[in-house]
Structure formats: structure tokens, C-alpha cells
Amino acid sequence: MAALTDLTIAEARDGLAARKFSARELAEAHIAAMVRARPLNAYLVETPERALAMAAASDARIARGEALPMDGMPLAIKDLFCTEGVLTTAGSRILAGFAPPYESTVTGKLWQAGAVMLGKVNMDEFAMGSSNATCAHGAVENPWRRPGDNRPLVPGGSSGGSAAAVAARAAIAATGTDTGGSIRQPASFCGIVGMKPTYGRCSRWGIVAFASSLDQAGPMTRSVRDAAIMLKAMAGHDPKDSTSAPLPVPDFEAALTGEIKGLRIGIPREYRIEGMPAEIEALWQRGIDWIKAAGAEPIEISLKLTKYALPAYYIIAPAEASSNLARYDGVRFGLRVPGQSLDEMYENTRAEGFGPEVRRRILIGTYVLSAGYYDAYYLKAQQVRTLIARDFAAAFERCDALLTPTAPSAAFALGEKQDDPIAMYLNDVFTVPVNLAGLPGISVPAGLSAEGLPLGLQVIGRAFDEATVLRVGGVIESAAGFAARPALPPGDG
Amino acid sequence: MAALVEGRTGAWEVVIGLEVHAQIISRAKLFSGAATAFGAEPNTQVSTVDAAFPGMLPVINRHCVEQAVRTGLGLDAEINLVSVFDRKNYFYADLPAGYQISQYSRPIVGKGKLSLDLPDGSSREIGITRLHLEQDAGKSLHDQHPTLTYVDLNRAGVALMEIVSEPDIRSAEEAGAYLRKLRSILRYLGTCDGNMEEGSLRCDCNVSVRRPGAALGTRCEIKNVNSIRFVMQAIEYEARRQIEVIEEGGTVKQETRLFDAGRGVTRPMRSKEEAHDYRYFPDPDLLPLTLDPAWVEGLRRALPELPDAKKARFIAAYKLSPNDAGVLVGEQSSADYFEMVAKGRDPKLAANWVMVELYGVLNRLGLGIERPPVSAAALGELIDLIVDGTLSGRLAKDVFAAMVETGKSAAALVEERGLKQVTDSAAIAGAIDAILAAEAGKVAEYRAGKEKLFGYFVGQVMKATGGKANPALVNEALRRKLAG
Numbered sequence: 001m002a003a004l005t006d007l008t009i010a011e012a013r014d015g016l017a018a019r020k021f022s023a024r025e026l027a028e029a030h031i032a033a034m035v036r037a038r039p040l041n042a043y044l045v046e047t048p049e050r051a052l053a054m055a056a057a058s059d060a061r062i063a064r065g066e067a068l069p070m071d072g073m074p075l076a077i078k079d080l081f082c083t084e085g086v087l088t089t090a091g092s093r094i095l096a097g098f099a100p101p102y103e104s105t106v107t108g109k110l111w112q113a114g115a116v117m118l119g120k121v122n123m124d125e126f127a128m129g130s131s132n133a134t135c136a137h138g139a140v141e142n143p144w145r146r147p148g149d150n151r152p153l154v155p156g157g158s159s160g161g162s163a164a165a166v167a168a169r170a171a172i173a174a175t176g177t178d179t180g181g182s183i184r185q186p187a188s189f190c191g192i193v194g195m196k197p198t199y200g201r202c203s204r205w206g207i208v209a210f211a212s213s214l215d216q217a218g219p220m221t222r223s224v225r226d227a228a229i230m231l232k233a234m235a236g237h238d239p240k241d242s243t244s245a246p247l248p249v250p251d252f253e254a255a256l257t258g259e260i261k262g263l264r265i266g267i268p269r270e271y272r273i274e275g276m277p278a279e280i281e282a283l284w285q286r287g288i289d290w291i292k293a294a295g296a297e298p299i300e301i302s303l304k305l306t307k308y309a310l311p312a313y314y315i316i317a318p319a320e321a322s323s324n325l326a327r328y329d330g331v332r333f334g335l336r337v338p339g340q341s342l343d344e345m346y347e348n349t350r351a352e353g354f355g356p357e358v359r360r361r362i363l364i365g366t367y368v369l370s371a372g373y374y375d376a377y378y379l380k381a382q383q384v385r386t387l388i389a390r391d392f393a394a395a396f397e398r399c400d401a402l403l404t405p406t407a408p409s410a411a412f413a414l415g416e417k418q419d420d421p422i423a424m425y426l427n428d429v430f431t432v433p434v435n436l437a438g439l440p441g442i443s444v445p446a447g448l449s450a451e452g453l454p455l456g457l458q459v460i461g462r463a464f465d466e467a468t469v470l471r472v473g474g475v476i477e478s479a480a481g482f483a484a485r486p487a488l489p490p491g492d493g
Numbered sequence: 494m495a496a497l498v499e500g501r502t503g504a505w506e507v508v509i510g511l512e513v514h515a516q517i518i519s520r521a522k523l524f525s526g527a528a529t530a531f532g533a534e535p536n537t538q539v540s541t542v543d544a545a546f547p548g549m550l551p552v553i554n555r556h557c558v559e560q561a562v563r564t565g566l567g568l569d570a571e572i573n574l575v576s577v578f579d580r581k582n583y584f585y586a587d588l589p590a591g592y593q594i595s596q597y598s599r600p601i602v603g604k605g606k607l608s609l610d611l612p613d614g615s616s617r618e619i620g621i622t623r624l625h626l627e628q629d630a631g632k633s634l635h636d637q638h639p640t641l642t643y644v645d646l647n648r649a650g651v652a653l654m655e656i657v658s659e660p661d662i663r664s665a666e667e668a669g670a671y672l673r674k675l676r677s678i679l680r681y682l683g684t685c686d687g688n689m690e691e692g693s694l695r696c697d698c699n700v701s702v703r704r705p706g707a708a709l710g711t712r713c714e715i716k717n718v719n720s721i722r723f724v725m726q727a728i729e730y731e732a733r734r735q736i737e738v739i740e741e742g743g744t745v746k747q748e749t750r751l752f753d754a755g756r757g758v759t760r761p762m763r764s765k766e767e768a769h770d771y772r773y774f775p776d777p778d779l780l781p782l783t784l785d786p787a788w789v790e791g792l793r794r795a796l797p798e799l800p801d802a803k804k805a806r807f808i809a810a811y812k813l814s815p816n817d818a819g820v821l822v823g824e825q826s827s828a829d830y831f832e833m834v835a836k837g838r839d840p841k842l843a844a845n846w847v848m849v850e851l852y853g854v855l856n857r858l859g860l861g862i863e864r865p866p867v868s869a870a871a872l873g874e875l876i877d878l879i880v881d882g883t884l885s886g887r888l889a890k891d892v893f894a895a896m897v898e899t900g901k902s903a904a905a906l907v908e909e910r911g912l913k914q915v916t917d918s919a920a921i922a923g924a925i926d927a928i929l930a931a932e933a934g935k936v937a938e939y940r941a942g943k944e945k946l947f948g949y950f951v952g953q954v955m956k957a958t959g960g961k962a963n964p965a966l967v968n969e970a971l972r973r974k975l976a977g
Contacts, residue, residue: 082548095547102541104548206548213777241550242779320777323580326591327545331644342586342642369582369772378774 004029005169009073009226016072023058023072027051027116030074034118036489037170040141042161044079045087046119054116070233071114076121076171078162081107082206090208091123093136094353095334104206105238106217113233118171121161125355127182127210130427132160133414134357142411143168143486147452153411156186162220163190167486173221173230179214180313181431184443188406188456191445194220195227198464199438200245203238209324211317214435224474228252255467256474261295266399270306280405283447287403287457290479301395308384309433315368315381322365389437396462401472404430406443406456440466442473445482496664500736505702507732509662515654515685516693517560523628523652524551531691535645543650545589550778557652560684561601561626566793567682568621570605578779582772587631587644597773600625608801609670614815619671620659629653665725672721677800681825689720696724700731711745715759718752727752731759803828811840827862833869838876854897866897875903885964888912915962921970924957
């Protein structure tokens with residue numbers, strides 16, 4: 001039998017049901033892996049006692065024949081999710097020492113479904129970033145290495161700690177959040193599956209807000225089936241989040257029929273961006289061939305406004321963030337750096353509490369909402385956003401899902417692109433439009449770059465049609481047969 | 494119609510618009526389930542939503558929406574079936590999120606109107622520009638510590654309606670009348686208790702002056718005035734100040750000012766206090782608020798009779814003067830009280846008793862009519878005793894005073910104190926005979942033409958009968974005897 005830390009959720013579920021091992025053993029194996037993976041700096045807080053206590057409860061339920069859908073599954077939780085009594089800092093100094101007196105709806109649902117909490121994982125500060133290189137608590141390393149090159153690579157971001165932990169077998173799965181690609185891009189960089197559900201599918205209650213109209217929680221797993229199982233546990237209407245959709249949650253796992261015959265899959269012309277590496281182009285073509293072989297029909301479509309998505313996103317997201325982050329003022333929780341006056345206390349606290357990328361986005365956001373600039377920037381960006389959503393809607397009149405690359409490159413080295421925020425923002429070029437339109441998207445590992453690093457393909461679906469996205473993603477996953485493993489942990493843990 | 498103010502260089506017209514912040518009567522806050530009771534211990538009515546903890550989200554309180562819509566309907570205003578919540582961004586220690594959720598470009602209620610009752614009995618219409626929903630901020634307490642400010646978040650997130658008038662008001666008196674009328678409507682609707690001392694009704698005044706008929710002048714906004722008297726004083730002062738500035742060759746600067754109630758003056762806020770760019774934008778945590786027209790219609794149908802309609806009915810049905818009717822309908826409870834007293838009785842008599850005797854007692858005791866010392870039913874019984882001749886008007890007043898004091902019924906007091914009016918002609922005649930016999934000198938004077946002594950004799954007879962003699966009978970008998 002494979003190591004317990006190599007199992008997927010589906011496999012572990014079967015193993016637990018067949019009493020091949022206990023939830024406690026599964027938890028212990030993952031706790032040990034978590035400790036071994038410390039050099040990656042993925043975990044900010046380890047909660048082994050809690051994990052063991054939750055595993056014991058799972059074992060008791062399993063023994064009674066009352067196993068829950070996620071019973072015994074040891075998860076890493078992105079530090080953006082508020083976890084009751086457990087340090088939650090959103091990867092920022094400004095929330096130093098903050099242990100919320102409440103549990104986010106999504107993590108609460110996972111615990112309700114029997115999942116086990118291993119700890120909180122690192123991320124770009126306030127989910128702003130695509131590299132995890134600027135975390136307040138130190139950079140996260142990608143468990144992958146370029147063969148023959150031991151320089152650390154970034155795991156992507158912002159859910160970089162989640163992706164690194166899952167890829168390094170230090171968690172069976174993790175929660176992520178995706179505002180402009182923060183689940184899908186790190187999933188692609190780390191060779192795992194990452195799904196951003198439709199906006200409104202998962203409650204945002206108790207998730208530290210970055211950009212409220214774009215933020216969405218989702219699963220990060222090592223298989224499409226696991227994403228389906230975990231999403232089912234995370235999703236559902238929450239009266240505490242006015243933007244959560246009052247819709248029933250389908251059985252996503254049941255949608256994984258492997259059957260996509262007759263589906264029309266859109267290939268957006270505008271995603272062939274200038275300067276895209278040939279290997280990404282080639283991978284995309286392979287993906288097209290796979291779905292064609294599976295009986296689906298690829299059709300070229302146009303998303304004319306794609307090139308405006310990134311600029312619109314980098315106006316809307318910072319605008320919302322500048323307002324969302326105003327509450328970190330040193331008055332009620334987290335860091336306070338005193339001053340001679342209230343204004344001075346604000347200035348001292350926020351200057352010391354926020355890192356450079358967060359400060360940059362607060363400045364941009366404040367600027368684009370200011371009197372005299374609002375119409376030219378924020379309002380215009382919202383109009384562009386509406387048109388982008390319309391573009392997608394028109395495309396979905398002709399096809400059932402879209403297939404694109406997830407990111408324009410494989411993982412880059414720690415330190416690369418650090419001085420060029422624009423180059424960093426380009427990482428999100430294929431993922432951002434999906435957030436602007438509020439659609440579901442999944443990144444599935446589909447191959448390796450010439451440098452031997454994982455590359456993902458993205459499937460995008462209609463709003464609330466995660467089932468089709470997962471089904472198509474599952475077909476790509478099978479066809480790709482991605483079996484490569486990261487350099488870390490060395491050997492089979 | 495417009496009251497002009499005489500300046501050194503001629504007449505000026507004062508132009509006033511009011512922005513009223515009315516706290517909605519609701520057990521819970523606008524976007525959280527926390528309680529809203531006034532006067533609770535600091536920071537005991539605060540949820541993690543109100544304190545803007547990370548990841549907390551607002552959820553609109555349906556009851557507050559209902560209250561705003563009912564208020565809009567009460568102001569005869571357009572109800573906007575789709576409205577939007579915006580964030581008004583600024584930093585302050587008692588504003589936990591760093592923004593206030595308000596409604597900027599798409600308020601829940603649009604144009605409406607309010608009718609002012611003027612002292613001469615006429616009325617004048619004041620336009621309502623809009624009504625929108627917003628959260629209140631917390632309170633900063635600067636006087637609890639020598640160097641630190643304390644923050645009380647009990648009020649943070651409490652639902653307010655901001656009700657904005659058109660610049661249709663022309664004098665401090667009209668501003669006072671506007672506020673009284675608005676408060677009356679809010680109380681009838683039960684949407685705001687109108688209690689200015691507790692801060693549940695606060696007023697910003699926009700004041701400018703101009704030559705009659707000229708274009709609007711530059712306005713100043715006087716922030717957060719918390720009584721009707723202060724509003725009137727502030728406007729009075731501010732209009733005078735602006736006139737003086739202009740008459741001395743200066744120009745009025747558009748600014749925000751504060752009213753110093755102690756000195757009765759307005760002064761500019763420090764420029765830092767007002768230099769805000771609020772960076773309004775739609776709150777992405779909340780969907781546009783959509784109302785079902787049928788629901789709004791249901792609320793409209795269920796509205797209570799409001800002051801204007803009630804006043805018209807009182808004038809028509811009870812033949813009251815517009816002034817009396819206006820006074821009685823000012824508060825729902827006084828109107829109800831009056832109607833209970835007037836039921837089956839002479840309405841004019843009932844109105845007099847309520848407005849003169851009862852109001853006198855309430856004023857003296859500092860009580861409100863919601864908890865009257867004499868119930869409407871008890872006052873009605875007293876009036877019945879006047880009408881059936883048991884009590885004279887004078888005696889009735891004594892009985893009423895005793896009712897206030899003892900809480901006993903009129904009938905019981907009449908019985909107990911033997912206050913029943915003497916209508917026995919023989920008894921009255923006997924008393925008159927005795928007086929006239931004892932006052933032979935005065936009788937002679939009277940008969941010699943000093944007729945004003947008549948009142949003296951009446952007084953003596955009443956005194957002799959302990960005030961119980963029926964005055965009409967006394968007059969008649971006395972006149973007869975003196976003539977004879």
C-alpha cells in the first residue's frame with residue numbers, strides 16, 4: 001500500500017471505510033509530514049493536538065458506521081480563513097496575535113463534514129500576490145525544483161502555502177481562496193488541482209476580505225475527484241453572506257462520469273497572448289487533442305475584451321481592498337503602534353503592519369476611488385467588467401466549457417520578478433477574467449515544462465455549472481496522466 | 494409668505510434645508526443582530542460585525558428596510574424599488590470598518606413632501622429630496638482619561654434614516670415647525686421615537702441668505718444640532734452672521750460649522766475635521782436592495798392615519814378650529830386621548846378639557862400624555878357630571894385636581910366630599926336672604942345704582958354654599974331678590 005500521505009481523499013475515504021487504517025494514523029502520518037516539510041515554510045501554525053482530537057472523533061464515527069463525507073481528512077487551512085481560537089493573520093504583521101472568536105463558514109462546514117485540521121498555511125499578505133515571496137512570515141518554497149538546480153522556486157500565490165503543503169504531501173488537501181487566480185495559479189505551479197467555484201457558491205463569511213466582489217474559497221487537492229468531494233463539503237448558501245447563492249449544492253462527485261462526448265469546448269483566440277512560451281502553447285494544444293479524442297468538440301471562440309481584464313482587475317481589486325483594509329487601524333485588534341495623535345497611531349500602525357505590496361494596492365485603490373478619478377478608473381473598470389461578463393455569456397451560448405492554459409509560465413525562482421510588479425501581475429492574465437465574470441474555473445496538472453516543472457490547464461464553465469467544469473477537468477486529468485512528483489519531500493515520505 | 498430679515502442695507506431672505514438623522518426603532522442594528530437599547534453599559538451591544546472584525550459581513554435587517562419604506566410612504570414619497578448601499582470611507586476611531594455603509598446615488602426613498610402648519614392656521618409644503626438608510630458610528634469619549642480617548646461601539650451600526658429636505662424653509666420658526674411635524678409623523682409611524690436628548694433625532698442645517706428673488710447664496714452647513722430650540726437658535730445666528738459678512742463687503746465661505754449651545758454661536762470646524770474625500774463606491778458585500786411592489790403596497794395600506802389626515806378629520810367631524818385640531822393631533826397619544834374623551838360627548842367641551850386642564854396638569858407635573866394621571870374614560874365621566882348639572886365648571890376643576898391627586902373617579906370624589914351642586918332653589922333662596930339681610934348697606938348701594946356689587950353678592954352666596962350652588966340659579970334668584 002502507498003504511504004498514507006500519498007493517498008487522495010477518495011482513496012483515504014475507501015481505506016478508512018475498509019478499516020485499513022485509522023483516522024488517527026492518517027493524521028499522525030500527515031503531522032509527521034508537516035513537521036518534515038517545515039523548510040518549505042508552508043505552515044504558519046501547526047495544530048497537531050487539534051488534529052489528533054478531531055481524528056479521534058472521526059474514528060469514533062467511523063466505528064459507529066456514521067462516517068461523514070470528509071471524515072479523517074487532514075487539511076491545511078489558508079491563513080485567510082478565520083479559525084476559532086487559532087491564530088489568523090492573513091499573512092500580515094498587522095493581524096499579529098489575532099485569534100478570532102469565530103470560525104469561518106467554509107472551515108466550519110469542513111469540520112462538520114468530519115475533516116481534520118492540521119494547521120494554518122502561509123500566503124501572500126492579504127492574498128495580494130502571485131508568488132508567496134513577500135509573505136510577512138517569510139517566503140514559501142515550492143516543493144518542486146528544476147532538475148539539477150536546487151535554487152528554490154516560488155509556489156505561486158496567493159494560496160502558495162496551501163499548494164506547497166498539498167504538493168509536498170504535508171496535507172491531503174487544503175483550502176484556498178481565489179480573487180484573481182490565487183487558487184489556480186499556485187495549483188498550476190505546484191502540480192496539483194485547484195478549483196475556484198462560481199462567485200457565491202461558497203460563503204465568504206469569516207474569510208478575511210481582500211476584494212469582496214471577487215474573493216471565492218475553493219479546494220486545492222491532488223485529484224479532480226478530491227476537488228469534487230471537498231467542494232461539496234465547502235459549498236452552500238449562507239444567510240450570513242448576502243452574496244452567497246441560495247442554490248442547492250449538487251453531488252459534484254457524481255458528475256465525474258468521464259463522459260464529455262458531444263460537449264463543445266471553447267478555445268478563446270485572445271488567450272494566445274504575445275510572448276507566451278511555446279511549451280505553454282503546445283500543452284494547450286495537447287489539451288485540445290485530449291478532449292477531441294474524448295469525443296468533445298473544440299471550437300474557436302472570441303473573448304474580445306480579454307486584454308482589458310487585467311487593467312480592470314487591478315483597479316477594482318485594489319479599490320475594494322483599500323476600503324476592506326481600512327479596519328486594520330490599531331484600535332480594536334492586531335498590531336498597534338502608538339503615536340501622539342490618532343492620525344499618528346494610524347500612520348505608525350499601518351506603515352509597520354502592512355508590507356510593500358499591500359501598501360501599493362491600498363494606494364492604487366485609494367487613488368482610483370478619489371474624487372475626480374472615480375469615473376475615469378473605477379467606474380470605467382466596472383463597465384469593462386460588465387462587458388467581459390457579457391463576452392463570456394455570449395461564448396457560453398456556443399459552448400459548454402472553455403479550455404485555456406492556467407498561467408503563462410511555470411514556477412519561477414524566488415527573487416525573480418520581485419522588482420517588477422507588472423510582470424508579476426501578468427501571471428494572472430488567464431485567471432483574472434474568470435473572477436471578473438464570477439465563473440467557476442479549475443486548474444488541472446497537465447504536463448511538465450522543458451525545465452521539468454508542472455504546468456496546468458484551466459477549464460472554465462458557466463456560472464454554477466461546476467459539475468461540467470469538474471467533468472471536463474477529470475477527462476484532462478485522465479488523459480494527462482500526470483504522475484510526476486516534486487523534489488520535496490525527498491524519496492517517498 | 495417668506496419672512497424677510499432686515500439688514501443694514503435692506504431685506505434678506507434666509508434659505509434653509511435640513512438633513513435629519515432619525516434613528517430607526519428596531520431591536521437590532523441595520524446590518525447585525527446586536528441590540529440597540531439606549532443607555533446600556535459601554536461596548537455591551539456590539540457584535541463582531543459592528544466592531545468590523547476580519548471576515549465579518551453585513552446582512553440587511555428587513556425590519557429596518559420596512560421602517561424606512563413606511564417613513565417614505567408617510568412623507569408621500571417615491572419608493573425606489575431598487576436601491577444601492579455604498580461605502581463612505583473615512584478613518585475615525587469610532588468608525589470600526591473605516592467606512593460607513595450608507596446610500597449615495599440610489600437611496601431607498603426619493604422625492605416626497607411635508608406640510609408645515611403655520612401659526613396663522615395656514616399650511617405650506619416643504620419638499621423632501623430623499624431618505625436613505627445608513628449606519629450610525631460609535632461614540633468617542635474624550636473626557637474619561639487625561640490623554641486617551643475611549644470608544645463605545647454600542648451605537649455603531651444602529652440604523653439611521655437620513656431625511657433631506659429641499660431648501661424650501663425660510664425662517665428659524667419654519668425650521669422648528671418642520672422638525673416638529675417630521676417628528677410627529679415619525680412617531681405616528683413608530684419608525685423613530687424622535688427623542689433628541691438621546692440623540693435619536695439629530696439635525697444638520699444648511700443655511701444661506703440672498704436678496705429676495707435673487708439666486709441662491711453660498712451655504713454653510715451646521716452639523717449635528719440636537720434640539721429644536723438649538724436648531725432655531727443656530728439658524729437665527731448663522732443667518733445674521735452671513736448677512737453681516739456680506740453687508741461688510743465680505744463673502745460667505747462654504748464651510749461646515751458647529752453650533753456652540755453654551756454661547757449661542759456657530760463656529761467653523763477645523764478644516765482638518767471636514768477635509769474628507771469619502772471615496773463612495775457600491776458596497777460589494779451587499780447586493781442591490783430590491784423591493785417587491787406588492788410588499789410596498791401592503792405597507793402603504795397598513796399605514797396609520799397620519800397627522801394631516803387626522804387634523805382634517807378632527808376639523809370636519811368635531812368642528813374643531815384648525816389650531817385646536819393641530820394641537821391635538823401633534824402626538825398620536827393626545828389625539829387618541831381626545832377621541833376617547835369626545836366619544837359621545839360635546840367635542841368642543843372635550844377639546845377644552847384636554848387642552849386646558851389636562852395639558853396644564855401635564856405641564857405642571859412634567860408628564861407625557863402617554864401616561865396621563867387621569868384616564869380618558871375618567872375625564873369623560875367628569876365631563877358627563879358637568880353636562881348633567883351635577884357639577885359646576887368651577888367645582889369640576891376642583892374635582893379634576895382631586896382626581897389628579899388621588900386617582901379616584903369624579904363620581905367617588907363628588908360623593909365623598911359632598912361636592913354635589915346645590916340646585917335646590919329653596920336652599921339657594923335661603924342663603925341669599927341671609928346674605929342680603931346681613932349686607933343691608935351694600936344692598937342699598939346696589940339699588941342706588943352701584944351695579945357692579947352684583948358680583949360681590951354672587952361671591953358671598955357661593956362662599957356661603959361652599960361653592961356648591963348652581964351659579965345660574967344663584968344669578969337668577971339674586972337678580973330677582975335685589976330687584977324686588
